[in-house]
Amino acid sequence: MENKELKKLINEIKEDDLLTLEEEIFFKEDIPNLDNEEIRILTEKAQRTLFENYKRKINYKNIWKNVMAVTVMAFMVTFVVVVILDRSYNYSSGQEPFIQNEDDLYVLNEPITKHNKNNSHITLQSLVLDTKNNLIYASIEGEGTVPKEEGKLTISGEEKNSNSNYLGGDSTNWILGHDFKSKTKFNYKEGETIEYTITTSDNEDITFDVNLKKLQGELDCSQLGLNEIKEDIAIIGRIEEKNNILDLKLSSVIEGNGANVMYYGEEYPINEYETGIKLKDSNGKVVKGKQIQYGDKFNHFEFDTTSLVKPYTIIVPKVTISISGNIENSKKIKINLPEKGVEKIEKTVELCGENYNNMTKNTTVTIKDIEKIGNNEYSINVDFPQNTNNKIKISSIELNPNKEILSKNEDFSNYVVELNEKSIMDKVIVKPRDSKKNTIEFRIQPQYYSVEGNWQLNIK
Known part of the structure; x- marks a missing residue:
């Protein structure tokens, strides 16, 4: 991993975790003078520890999966429809995606901003009523201390508490998403006022009076x-x-x-x-x-x-x-675990290419070799041969381990430990659940592509 990626990880780790890491790796007593090879080994150990902490504490890619779920939950602000690439999409200036949707939707015409008693701004970016699924989605952003997670909403005289939420941000800004699910149809009429309330950390209620508008019409993307x-x-x-x-x-x-x-x-x-x-x-x-x-x-x-x-x-x-979404895995792959050293594999694997049209331009992964690097720990080196001179580059894959039939436990855990200077995955560390096994089985699916x-x- 290049220094910039290492610095990025270190910056994201909480201070107490970083202190633990430093004690574990860098502040052992009686450390001898290190040659280049020892520095390399120490660096790899640091990277493995960083990634394990990073995955557990701040895994951006896992967070992103949750964010995308919330995006579907709270995706609209000034809602219009855009015709692009021969399809119709719903557009949200608050959550940023374009999402296909043909259902009847009532949406917030424009964001609403209020100020709390500390004069920090709080903006209701989106509120949308999905009549088909009896759901109301809301997204709100603000400055300063994060609010309480719960939200409530009054529609047609009926008060509802949020069924689920997403809260994220940093020391200066935050974003909060809510969804409100009803077992019965919302009796909303266009022009009616909906009251949406959140509570700040110091128990101040902030209420937005919202009028929704039925989504209609189409706009060319150039108008956006x-x-x-x-x-x-x-x-x-x-x-x-x-x-x-x-x-x-x-x-x-x-x-x-x-x-x-x-x-x-x-x-x-x-x-x-x-x-x-x-x-x-x-x-x-x-x-x-x-x-x-x-x-x-x-x-x-x-x-x-x-x-x-x-x-x-x-x-x-x-x-x-x-x-x-629905990602197809590769065919099942079985590889031997070496007792020591490196074992060459040079196995080419074909991935699916249906989630993004141009994925079909690059669907090949090569498993180069596997190396035993510790007690019941192995490094799988991978290569992406079609990345060369290709604008569509695979940047990361995921290994899906074989699962036990009864317990459903995965045969091994795995995580990425190296990215090269172009943020392309180089290596995966695997830890078999059963230390006595001498083989592992898994399928591969694509995770991330870099598109130039x-x-x-x-x-x-």
Whole structure:
């Protein structure tokens, strides 16, 4: 793993976990002078420990699966329909996705902002009534201390408490999602007022009076903002300009089923200015975009346009997409576990390619070898031969272990420990449940693809 990825992991680990890590690895007594090979071994041990802590405490990719579930739960703000790639999609400026949906929906016409007694802003970004499933979804964002998780809603004189929620964020901003499920149909009439209430950490109730509008009509994507389609992915940008600051929020549509943009630009930037998202003015001057992380969203950027001259071009060099939904596994693979050292495998495996149309351009994984690296611990080295000179690169796969018939326990646990300089997975560490077994069986499925499109969004 390159230093930037290691630094990224260290920055994300809680202080008490980091102290434990330091005590465990770096502050042993009587450490001798280390040569390059010993440093390499120490670094790999640090990486393994970091990843184990990282997976348990802050696993972004697991968090993202939850976020995407919440996105479906709370996906709308100023709701319109966009026709792009020959399909109709529902668009949300709050949660950013475009989602196919043909059901009757009542939606919030525009976000509503209030201030609590500390004068921090709290914005109801979305509230939508799904008449088919008798569900109401809500998404709210704010500054400062996170609120309490519970929410309540009054509709047609009936009060309901939230069935589930999602709460995320950092020390300065947070995002809260709620869904309200009813066993019976909501008796809502357009124009009626719905009261939606959250409670702050110091027990202040913040209530929003909401009127919903039935979703109707279609708009061409060009009416939503800047856009360009490459590699069957449409990147759409909405901008606001004020005081020499250009604010950009990116959204996307992917042709396929179960694929979503996870990151715009670099997946592991060294800092908020190193994502690769840039703005070029008419004189060729280039400025880097500053990433604004808000909760668990990675689509917001700001540019300092002081002394720049229009027209501008915003450049999005690549995106990372996550593959979810109904994912087909590869055929079952069985490999031997070496008693010691390295055992060559050189086995080529074909993955599915149905979740995103252009996945079919790159579906090959090669298992290079397996190495015993510790007591009941093995390193599987992988390669992606079709990544070379390909705009569609596999960046990560997942090993799905064989399960015991009765207990359903997986035969082994596994996690990624290395990413190369292009954020492409190199190695998987596996730990068999039964230390006496000399073989493991698993299937492989794709997790993440890096797509190089070099999208250009033009601002007149």
